[in-house]
Every structure is written in C-alpha cells, then in structure tokens.
Amino acid sequence: GNSVTQMEGPVTLSEEAFLTINCTYTATGYPSLFWYVQYPGEGLQLLLKATKADDKGSNKGFEATYRKETTSFHLEKGSVQVSDSAVYFCALSTSGGGGNKLTFGTGTQLKVEL
Amino acid sequence: DTAVSQTPKYLVTQMGNDKSIKCEQNLGHDTMYWYKQDSKKFLKIMFSYNNKELIINETVPNRFSPKSPDKAHLNLHINSLELGDSAVYFCASSPTQYYGYTFGSGTRLTVV
Numbered sequence: 622g623n624s625v626t627q628m629e630g631p632v633t634l635s636e637e638a639f640l641t642i643n644c645t646y647t648a649t650g651y652p653s654l655f656w657y658v659q660y661p662g663e664g665l666q667l668l669l670k671a672t673k674a675d676d677k678g679s680n681k682g683f684e685a686t687y688r689k690e691t692t693s694f695h696l697e698k699g700s701v702q703v704s705d706s707a708v709y710f711c712a713l714s715t716s717g718g719g720g721n722k723l724t725f726g727t728g729t730q731l732k733v734e735l
Numbered sequence: 736d737t738a739v740s741q742t743p744k745y746l747v748t749q750m751g752n753d754k755s756i757k758c759e760q761n762l763g764h765d766t767m768y769w770y771k772q773d774s775k776k777f778l779k780i781m782f783s784y785n786n787k788e789l790i791i792n793e794t795v796p797n798r799f800s801p802k803s804p805d806k807a808h809l810n811l812h813i814n815s816l817e818l819g820d821s822a823v824y825f826c827a828s829s830p831t832q833y834y835g836y837t838f839g840s841g842t843r844l845t846v847v
Binding site: 653655657659663666667682708711713714722723724725727728730 | 740777778780789827
C-alpha cells in the first residue's frame, strides 16, 4: 500500500535559519506529491505540489523537488520566519479504482523563535 | 465566501449520543472527503464521495455514516458516540488527484 514517512518533530529553529523537513514515500504507480501546512487551530492548507518526477513545487519561499530515484519530496526554505511556525504534512495522492485518496505523513511541528 | 465550510466548529457531547457534522463546498468539485485527525495530529481518511457516490470507505466503525444529498454537500452522522471518537474531523474536496484537496477548518468533537 501507499505510505509517507516524515522526519519526527518538533523542529525548533531561529528566525532566518535554513529549514529542511525530510519526506520519503512508498507508492504503487505514479503519485502526485504535496506539502500541506496546518497553523494552530486551523485546517490544512495546500503549500505546494508536484505531479511528476523532477517537478519542483514552490510557494511562499518553500520548495520541494519530486525525486523518483530516491522516492523523496523534502521541504526546504532558505530563511524561516516566526510566522512559519506550524505543522507540516507531506502527502501523496494516487487515483484509480480506489478513488483519489491522499495519504499523509505523521506531520512535523516547526517552531521558529526570534 | 468560505470554499469548504463545516458546522459546527466545536461539538461536546456525552457518550452514547448521536451527532451530525455538516460540510458544504462551493468550489464545484466533484469529490468530497472526511478525514479524522487524532490527538497526535495523524490524519486518516474515512470516506470519499464522487458525485454523490461512495467511492472510498476505509475501515471505519459502522456507527459512522456519511450522506451526500448532492455533490456540494457531505454530512457525517455518528451514532452511539464513544470516548475514542474524540478527534478533529476535517471535510475536504478536490477536482482531481493533481490538484490536492481544499480542507474545511475542522470540527473538534469531544466525547465526555
């Protein structure tokens, strides 16, 4: 079956530090890959996506590249801000007989301090 | 206008009660979902409907029953609530697999 493995948190960084959150996946077929962000008390928001190998998704300074050879989709940001503090979820989607189903990783909590 | 709206936002109820959560989307998406997020933030799919037809039904107790009167609405009814049902329930919708989901803001259910 499909699965997503994320690095465990919490991750605590100082403002302007470099961020990497690792994500690897196992999937049948050719999944689409996503990063979602959940701010405290809110629902999940799509941060970025990539639908095929070597695609790079980017948004708000965050980037992730779909690496088929290493089955990875690591999230990076060059300089984090306090406002980036949230829980980040890596996810994959496959369609087919089972419908369009998003499988999520366990989430990584990020805390950015001044 | 909220794209995916859920009501209520908070729900506190006693064990054994029956409750419903409503979800509506105004995005014109064909597919809607219910996800459960536990206390450790883990998200697991419960159900998915495509154009009012059930297409995903994960291993969920049959006390949980989804209903989709039209493709813009997907409600979740829960019978005989148990303490372990306490969680945040998210509704979502999507056009296809390539666009990801749009989530509602969640319903925090607390069973006491």
